[in-house]
Amino acid sequence: MSLARTLAAGAVAAALAVTVLPAAPAAAREDAPIAFATTVNGDPADVYAPAPSDIRADLPVALLLQGANVSRSAYADYARAVAGYGFVVVVPDHHRVIFGQSGLFAEEAQASWTVAWARDEDARAASPLKNRIDTGSLVLLGHSFGGAAALTLTTGACAPPFCGTPTAKPAELKGAALFGTTNTPPGGAGNPPVANTVPVALVQGTADGMAAPAAAEGTYDAIQAPPKMLVSVTGANHYGITDVQNPAGAAPDPSAQTVSQETSIKASARWSAMFLRTVLGDVWSGVWLWGVGDAVDPSVTVRYVR
Template sequence: MRIRRAHLLIPLLALLSALFAAPSTAVAATGVAAYQTSVNGDSADVYYPTGTSSGLPVALILQGAKVDKAQYAKYASAIAAQGFVVVVPNHYRLMIFEYERYAAENQVTDTVAWMKDEKYNSASPLYKRVSSTKLGLLGHSFGGAAGLAAAEDTCSLVFCPTLSFSLPSQVKAASFYGTNNEFLGIFADVDNQIPVQLVQGTVDGIAPPADAEQTYTHLLNAPRQIVRVSGANHYGITDVQSPSPAEAETTTQSLSQDASVEVAARWAGRFLLAELGDDAAADYVWHTGDASDPQVTVTGVS
């Protein structure tokens, strides 16, 4: 574990209101079900594929600043439909003297502990179905920045309130949307210890596309990839645009919300699958997907 100064500027502020929901099961989408639980005290939504398959890898979504977990329902369902258990916590913590939903690195280790417990929880819909050894990271904006710090195996001050973090061996890869590591015009090198994909809307008015491009060039280790989604803005993976009380987007998407969610989730899910050893997914993200998907342009090193 290394300690490092934070390097991303994202708006901060607001009010605490954490709710803890009792476990319940409901259909979230065709082939996908969902239930509510808690992960180390954080209220969380869990999406998973229906059926009897076991050894399902987990994907943790680190939310954007002040974006409620419910806003990732469509994105999480699209990831789950690709064969993942998707965990979306509401993580409240103190930032600039206010409590709000701000992701933190310790959520990664919390989720690893949750995976192990859930696998052997006979009351869980995931009993003996979820993997305890395969975790992928997904993140949006501030949450992606927290994920970048985790991917470096650093305790980055803004994202590491526990003042200690070690990247668990269960974490295999990461995909972050609308994320960069710009701080006061500076882009630090990112010594990523796991494969990292950046997914960036080309009309993002909050996290500029140019900043994502710079961040990509500072990823030191392969595999690394940047996927540019034409016509998507900063809230291309949330259920609605500018979900209150998060910062409002000033640029309009030319893609429909459903289309931007689908494209971003498809590329993120397949990247994680590729790094988990899925040959078909690897062929798509590194060879055939760019040419077959008119909504994206892709640069990467496998």
């Protein structure tokens, strides 16, 4: 970073009284954040949201598309962290068969199913989220296979194996922040163009031994429409957003993580949430994202095009 940019970032930070990394706004509330089980188009799902005392209404919905054979329960800490920034985070378990193998495999159609769920939940009399959901705003979180499904959906394309049930990209989709995600084809021969129609951030562990950092760089370069961002989390591996390393049932990462799970989860959630809040129009999140965050957060390095 140039000296001029460093000084400018410092001035903005001082003006906004930003002296520490942003914390999830709901964390200091006296009552507990919301967490409950539901179903989305028949899939069991967990939901996380800010505490009932949080004054924010019209909470956008963030659908987390799971990695291959990674249970929804493995994302509890990450989902809670993102929810604390003002989202309703929905984490389904989606079972289907691909290439003759039955397992947990995300697909593009889950986005439209989640839009329908949000409308119903916002109107449900007994829901802790009644009249609090912004039913017109959907954003995507994704991990590995689920991130690839989300990335494909941002283009509006139906591409097997990520498109099990053909479906249109929902009009409510506003952006995506995806962890451990590349579009590198088998054999690693380049990255095809990503004709995204909504903003995309890639959050990538520098120690990822399954989705290589170089492949993430190539995917970032292939994303055609700004704003876009690549956030590299120092020392995180492929399971930097799961509650534990190498969750049961998932293929293990041969590369060890060199930072704590808490550090990688918080950093990944922070940057994902701030990117998504920015693309949803939150001005102060944008000030932090574009002008302050990379100057005050030592756990990441950042590239972006606005």
